[in-house]
Structure formats: C-alpha cells, structure tokens
Amino acid sequence: MANLHRYIPMTEQDRTDMLSAIGAASIEELFRDIPEEIRYRGTLPVSPALDELSLLAHMKELAGRNAASDSYTSFLGAGIYDHHIPVVIQHLISRSEFYTAYTPYQPEISQGELQAIFEFQSYICELTGMAVANASMYDGVTALSEAGALAAGATKRKQLVISRTVHPEARQMFGTMARGLGLEIIEVGYANGVTDLDALQAAVSANTAAVLIQSPNFFGALEDLAAIEPIIHGVKGLLVVSTNPITMGLLKPPGRLGADIVVGDAQPLGIPQSLGGPTCGFFAVAEPLMRRMPGRIVGQTTDKDGKRGFVLTLQAREQHIRREKATSNICSNQALLALCASIYLSTMGKTGLRETAGLNLQKAHYASNEIARQQGITLPFSAPFFNEFVIQLPAGTSVKDINSKLLKDGFLGGYDLGLAYPELGGHMLIAVTEKRTKAEIDAFAGRLGELADDSDA
C-alpha cells in the first residue's frame, strides 16, 4: 500500500480506518473468497508504469512514427475521409459533463445528453428523408449489418441481396453476422462502376428480404436508386441504402426515393479519422419499422410540471427487458460522436453543408480530369460520382509500390482496389475533399503521371 497514485485518494490512515470499520485485519482478508489455487501471486507481465512526463514523451514518440494527415496530403478515402473539422467541435465535446457521463439512465440529470441525441435523431431524419432514427450505432458497417438483420426479421425471409459495390468490409462483417443468424447472402456484380441492374433483377425473388445498396458506392459512383427501388418493392422486400451524409448537401435523400432503411457512417461529419475508429453509425427507418429498430432511442415527453423533457424510450425492444428476444444485442450508442456530428451540422447549417458538398464535388471532378490527362492513366467507369472515383494505372502496375513512393513525396495515395477486388489490380480509388487545394491536386496528378510513366516503361 505504499503506492501513491494521483488517481487514488486512499491514505494509510484511510485504509486503517476503513478496515477497522469493516472488522477486517487486512485487505488480503477481503479476498478470502478467492480460492488459493487460482490466486495470481506473481507480478503481471504488463507494461511498466511511467511518470506523466515520461508517458507523454513515450506517447508522442509512438504518435510521431505515424504519417498524419496534418503533415501529409491525403487522397485516401474508401470509407474514412479527411474532411475539415470545425474547431468548435473539439472544444465542445471536451466538456466533461458529456464525456464522463454514462448512458442517460437518470433523465432528470441527463437532459443535456438526451436533448443532444434527440437533436441528432432529428438531424438524421432531415438528412435522410426518413421518419425515425435511433441514437446511433458502433459504425456504418455495423448499422448496415443490423439493417439486414432487421429486414430479415420484418419480412420473415432469410435471403438478402447485396451489391458488390457495397464497402468490402461491410460485406465481410455482414457475412460474419449472417452466419450467426442463419441468413443467406447473394452478392450481385457491377457494370460501369454501379450495381448491375439486370443481375440484380435476376437475383431478387419472393424469398428476398432486402436489397442492400451503398450510394455513393465503394467506387464513389452514384447508384440509380430510382431504378433499384421497384425491383425489390415488386417482391415486397425492403430497400436498404447506406449513404455518405455529406452528400445530402446536394443529393436527393434515399428516403425520398423509396428506401425503407437508411444507414451510414457519420465520420465525415466532424469525426477524426483515428485509424478508422471510433466513428458513429446512423440508422433511420420508415415509420412501420420503428418498433423493430435496434439500439437506443430518445423520445420527447413532459415532466410532472408539464415542462418539455426527453427520455430513453421504446425500451420494450431492448435486452435488459427482452433478454434473448431483444431486437439486437446492442445496448450502447456512440453518444459522444453523435454529438460531434450534431455540432458539425449545427455549425455548417443549411448553406454550409451544401457548400461543403459542392466543394467536394467540384474538386473531385477537377482532380479526375487532371489525373485522366496523365499518360497511361484512364478512368474505367463513367457513372456519375461525388467526391471519389476510380483510376486505372498501366497494366502490371503495383498500386502498393506507387503509394510507397507517393508517401515519400508527402502524399497519402488512393486505396488499392486490387486488395478487395481481384479483377481490379492496378486500380486506385481516389478521394478528394474540400481540404484539397488546386495546387495539391495539380502536384498529385503530376506525380501520379510520372510514376505511371515509370511503371509503363
């Protein structure tokens, strides 16, 4: 007990007084219920303690061995994007009343969090054009998997059709979950960078619970939701759409195009990249599916004096009441990151979100033109896109090698599509956000051209 630690207030005197109140001779006595044969008597082989100065130095050293987006120019997206994060966000989410609280079980002293979530749900409904949204989920990929599970439950069908243009990691995760739930997944291919509608039509049947589509899809291309909608609704299945919330500044919401469930990842809305997590999934449904939604939901009500207030609601769906019959096993949300997204949308507002989406659109199209002008580089797909597009490098090019070279020049190059699509070796997925300047785009296009030329030779 000679340990003094800045997070622990126990003094020698406290220990003596407390043990005497209990009537125990030692702390050891409080562990007498643990059988000796399973007591750990050594020193755990975990990393040793560091004082605050040494720990800060150690953490900075580890962080310093990573190439961060404040010193490298990023053209990397594929699900996680280098958007501008308005400075107010980190200040506000650092208010410890938010981040040191738990799930708002006691609504009278949690109105701040509950109202923040209610506003988040309202924002998501407005962006997606849906009737109801939940308090958020682990990430966009989990949200899509949960949407598939919901669709299977709601339609009492076991088969789901998913496009190969959906994020590969989302399809992998859904595959894991489907095995547990005993669901069958049919993958449908693509043509010209978007879902092959003929193949989709052929795959969908009266056994199909839902079609799962991402738009903009993994290649950055916009799917023709208006053409997909009648295919699945024709067999009374559900349309699940995963989308990028930034695009809602310009694009028609999936809810207006007949989607039954709209999900996505809120990372573009002010959430740091952080090696891909934590982010925040959003989940919105049409009215009839409300009571089947997974996760937490906040509702408005009044207190005993008639004053407006907010509570966790529709808890009859949840595991602490329903246990094995719950709609999902998820009992938390990503409250702090939902708060990030809300503050982002409050800061951007009506004109700012539109302007941000516009900058992404313009810069990405400028970049695609500039890159396509380079010798040996082509654009394999002509479908409309938002801020991300695919380029094809000369045959035999290793995207991995090109990215290593780009890194030396201070660029984070695009995603190597060959990793997830064997047929797309030598293809790179490039993202261009509002942060990229014309000078950076020009320099990147020029350098890519040189490297493509080298590998051509």
Next chain:
Amino acid sequence: MTATHREKALIFELSKPGRVAYSLPPCDVPEAAPEDLIPAAMLREEPAKLPELYEVDVIRHYTELSRRNFGVDNGFYPLGSCTMKYNPKINEDTARLSGFAGIHPYQPEESIQGALELMHTLQNDLAALTGMDQMTLQPAAGAHGEWTGLMMIGAYHESRGEKRTKVIVPDSSHGTNPASATVAGFETVTIKSDERGMVDLDALRAAVGSDTAALMLTNPSTLGLFEEQIVEIARIVHEAGGLLYYDGANSNAIMGITRPGDMGFDVVHLNLHKTMSTPHGGGGPGAGPVGVKSKLIPFLPKPVVGLRGDGTYYFDYERPDSIGRVKAFYGNFGILVRAYTYIRTYGPEGLKHVSECAVLNANYMMHRLAPYYEIPYPGVCKHEFVMSGRGLKAYGVRTLDVAKRLLDFGYHPPTIYFPLNVEECMMIEPTETESKETLDAFIETMIQIAEEAKMNPELVLNAPYSTVVRRLDETTAARKPVLNCSCG
C-alpha cells in the same frame, strides 16, 4: 427559477435565416454546374432544413446542454456494474495527438508503425492481465465482444465436428448475454442462482450436456460476489465439452489478484470504458477486446496485429479459420490509445492497487449501510455490492424514489432494479478513485433518505426538486412516440 431551469430551446428553434457559423475556402478549381456533373433527378430540389446559426449560438447551445448533464467530473457516480471511475485527462490528450487522431486505416503499414506497436503492446498487456493467450481489439463494446466470443466458440465446436446449440446463462446475468447468444445463433438456457446468489451447481449439472456450447459468467457476479466454486463450475462445463465465456464487466475487482484464464475461462471480454478508464462518452464509444486461450486463436477475427522477425508490425490477414470481420477496420483505435495510456500510468503493481482499493471502498460502504438497508448477501463483497430497499416499502417508498431523492443531493444514483433476483435492488460500485470523505458523505445521505422515507415519505416520493426537469412521463413517451422534432 434559475436560468438553467427554464425550458431549453432546441437547436432548430434558434435558427435565423442569414446567419452562418462556418468558414470555408472559396472554390479554387474551375466550377461546373452540379447538374452537368450529376443527373438532375439525383439532386436535391431544396437544401436540407438545417438551422442557420452563428458560432456563439452553437457554443452557448451545447455548453448549456452540458450544464444539464451529470458526469463523473460533476460528482460521485456509484452506478453498479458500470465502473464510473475517474477518466484521466492525459488519456484525452494522447488520443488527440495528430499521429493517432489523424491517421487513415488504409495508409501503408510502414506509415503507421507507431500505432501498430501500440496495438500489439496492448494486445499483450490485456492477454497478460486476463491470463489469455491472444487478444482481438476489434469489438466496439462489451456486447460486441460477447457476440464475437460466441461466434468463435461456435466455430471451435464446428471445427471439431460438433453441433452445440445452447448457451447457459445464470438468471443474474447482464441482459446482453442472452441477446448476444441469440444473434450468434444459439439458444439460451437460463439457470437459477442458489440462495447465496451463486451458480447452483445442481442446476448447472442438470443443464449441461452434449448440446452445451458455453456457459457465460460474470465473476465477480452482478451481485458483487466471487463465485467460490468457479473451479468446479469450469470442470462441469468442460467435462460436458462446453467452453467458458467470461463477461469482463466486473474486472475492476480482480486485476493482479486472480485471472479469468486461471479460473478456467476460455474466452474473455474486457470493457475498456469501465476497467481501463476510457470515458463512457455519454453511452459510447467504448471498446470490448476479446481474449482467447490458444485452442481458439485460429478463430480470432481478422486482422490481428503481428510482429515480424525484423521488428516491424503488420496486419495479419492470413487466418483461414477466422470467423471473419466483426467491425470496420481495426476497432475503436482512439479508445485503445486511452486504455494503453491508462495502463502505463499504473503498471502491474498499480493495477493491483486499483482493484484492492476498489474492493476496500465497496466493503466499507456495505458495512456502514448495513444497519439502514437490507444487505441480502452479507460477508465480503468485491468491487460492488447490492442492497435492497424493500424495508421502505412499508412507508410507500420504493427504490426508484430513493434514487430520485439522491439527485437532490448531487449524486448519480446506483444501478436500480438490477439484478432481477433481488427485490427493490440497488447496486453500488464506488470505484477506487473516490475518497473516504466522499463515501462518508454519500453514506450519511443514504441514512438521511431512509429516515425521510419513514418520517416524511411524501418528501421522497415527490423528489427530485432541484433538477432542470422533474419526473418525466415515460409511459406517454413510449405510447405516443415523438422521436424527432420535425422542425428542421
């Protein structure tokens, strides 16, 4: 009525057309009309109805919301089973270093060696702490860890050509345990606890069989009691061919004192937002890494972080028997940075000290409250204990009312009405970061409320009085749901 007690406007109600709170660069590339780039049918006809505010509106709105919220930094938060310990500020600083917060999951591995080293070290530290052979850091929360662990258990049995469909849980278990079992494709078998709140060995013997996939257990249990017969429990389950799953929600009691791996568990999850002090964030993000014994390593989700002979770190995807992916990318990395930072402030001896102090605090509170509230399981407790408020029912006062009255004294109440097998239950977990003075003041308040309940029950029944809103109508909220403001 103070300013904070007024009804708070929604962010949408503050909007005034013409205001902006953002600052974006002008477009420096040649522009085309959006309809020349995207088919007009795909474009929005009118902008999303987001509010129009200026920066001070945004700051004041969320600052006011924060003032209407209660966190560990505001005061004592003895919410049982949630381990609401102090959330160190250094964790927040390290996670925000640009070399951690500003890196992309698909960067070349050579450009994230520091991050990979951190993950690899954390994998090893958590494995050592739990007595497991290998960890995955992917799961985002405890429930996510449960599901991941059960999927691995399913894959393990399948690889041995066995079809095992049932997961056994005690009736005192967290509700996520049976819910996770369902999502992982298992049937749940619930067994009764004995009169001391422990696993009833006869009920367990009767429940296990050739269809048993696993037993899920929290130890210490949700009653704050250590399962003294854990070795025998493990033997019964293993002899039937099943595996043992450890729900690590209560790990704050046992660090450096005993390890799930040594108790006989095969799979373990930890809640880093509990035991490792990464904040709860108002409900998330958290992290729920899962550890396994060697026989389950082939089934871990991919990728795991590996170390090559030349000292470089890499993502290992070459895992043919893996259950696959359970989360986008590599897990909640920002939370992992905080947990690693926390471990390094303590080291092995320090972590043991954490558990010793947490257990001493809980036992002290239990003994001091015993004369005033019924303690259904006397003896020693671990990091938390349960007590029953049923003695106050004679005065018309229920545990819910006691909880609401605590709000007036500036405390977050304990967990109430859980576990289900204790009537009018209160589950109290003080954690190690609270002082004797704080515990004493809370105890005095609890004694005072018990007195109030007898002398002036109306006072307790109508609480709280000091909060920004009073008791809320939850029934109407669920019957006629208003889930967004439709005022965008």
